[in-house]
Amino acid sequence: MTVKNLRNLHSLSIVNDVDRDANNRQSEDGGDVIKGLTGIPKNLPPKYFYDDRGSQLFEDICGLPEYYPTRTEAAILEQYADEIAQLTGCCELVELGSGSSTKTHYLLSAYQKIAAHSDLADAFSYIPIDVSGGILKTTVLQLQQQYPDLTLEGLIATYEEALMYLGKNHGRSRMVFFLGSSIGNFTESDANTFFDQVAHALKQGDYFLLGIDLQKPKHILEAAYNDSQGVTAAFNLNILAHLNWRFQGNFDLQLFRHQAVYNESKHQIEMYLHSQAQHQVNLEILDLQVSFQAGESILTEISRKFDLEALQQQLRSQGLQTLKIWTDPQQLFGLVLCQL
Numbered sequence: 001m002t003v004k005n006l007r008n009l010h011s012l013s014i015v016n017d018v019d020r021d022a023n024n025r026q027s028e029d030g031g032d033v034i035k036g037l038t039g040i041p042k043n044l045p046p047k048y049f050y051d052d053r054g055s056q057l058f059e060d061i062c063g064l065p066e067y068y069p070t071r072t073e074a075a076i077l078e079q080y081a082d083e084i085a086q087l088t089g090c091c092e093l094v095e096l097g098s099g100s101s102t103k104t105h106y107l108l109s110a111y112q113k114i115a116a117h118s119d120l121a122d123a124f125s126y127i128p129i130d131v132s133g134g135i136l137k138t139t140v141l142q143l144q145q146q147y148p149d150l151t152l153e154g155l156i157a158t159y160e161e162a163l164m165y166l167g168k169n170h171g172r173s174r175m176v177f178f179l180g181s182s183i184g185n186f187t188e189s190d191a192n193t194f195f196d197q198v199a200h201a202l203k204q205g206d207y208f209l210l211g212i213d214l215q216k217p218k219h220i221l222e223a224a225y226n227d228s229q230g231v232t233a234a235f236n237l238n239i240l241a242h243l244n245w246r247f248q249g250n251f252d253l254q255l256f257r258h259q260a261v262y263n264e265s266k267h268q269i270e271m272y273l274h275s276q277a278q279h280q281v282n283l284e285i286l287d288l289q290v291s292f293q294a295g296e297s298i299l300t301e302i303s304r305k306f307d308l309e310a311l312q313q314q315l316r317s318q319g320l321q322t323l324k325i326w327t328d329p330q331q332l333f334g335l336v337l338c339q340l
Contacts (some may be wrong), residue, residue, distance in 0.1 A: 003154035052134035057235040081110035091173040098128035125151035181213035195318035225260030233258035248284035269303040
């Protein structure tokens with residue numbers, strides 16, 4: 001059992017790679033925050049949700065009665081994990097944005113059964129990846145107790161960092177999986193880039209399992225992102241608290257209000273923080289001063305909802321061929337298994 005911090009281990013090629021693109025360097029030094037808060041309209045990358053508190057708040061969101069994606073996806077996994085494992089065979093499992101790995105237990109148990117009756121039992125391993133070191137270390141310790149024979153290597157990293165690292169460290173059959181419809185947080189262009197990065201972390205014949213939230217009526221979607229207990233509001237506001245800590249900022253969280261709305265023409269939830277008064281914010285480490293007008297908004301997240309046929313075409317354009325799709329009876333959510 002190991003946990004590597006790809007963000008701090010400078011001996012790793014991923015950290016010192018001189019070929020990293022400008023966007024990665026900009027992201028590391030807060031340039032993406034400067035670009036977002038000086039843009040029109042203002043916006044922030046959703047990765048800043050996920051400090052340790054943000055990761056825990058998201059876990060809390062997943063248990064809310066209004067938030068159907070987690071329990072629906074879990075039910076699909078519970079029903080079909082054995083079939084997924086039979087289709088791919090024993091392999092290295094890599095989870096992007098693993099969090100507490102709650103739903104992953106269905107897959108781990110299914111693959112453990114295959115490994116127990118396979119000559120390739122040593123090929124069964126699990127690599128959870130998350131930007132929150134706190135939740136990742138807790139998860140790895142818990143999994144080690146539940147699956148004592150499982151080879152575990154946690155990676156503290158962004159998706160881009162992890163996929164680059166994995167592409168350079170590939171020795172066995174692999175399935176990368178990305179659950180929770182987190183792909184909905186990407187624009188179509190960014191999703192194409194992401195799928196390309198996934199493909200480069202795979203070898204021919206490897207697999208990619210993707211969870212997607214399907215298109216559905218507006219009232220169901222808006223209720224899921226404006227929960228009655230205010231947990232999603234706390235999660236949204238925590239992005240400002242994270243910026244305060246990370247960049248020595250002075251955001252006053254009481255001056256902002258959470259709202260999520262469904263953009264029906266774009267088929268996406270848009271999550272905002274609305275300024276309640278005219279004021280200024282300083283982020284000292286970034287040498288940035290930002291002015292807000294009363295009523296001005298920061299777009300903190302989009303969550304696109306998918307059409308299965310269009311998504312399959314997009315995956316195919318990146319070399320990922322769909323093998324099988326599973327959905328729930330209400331067609332709320334889907335799992336798509338692809339092969340390179």
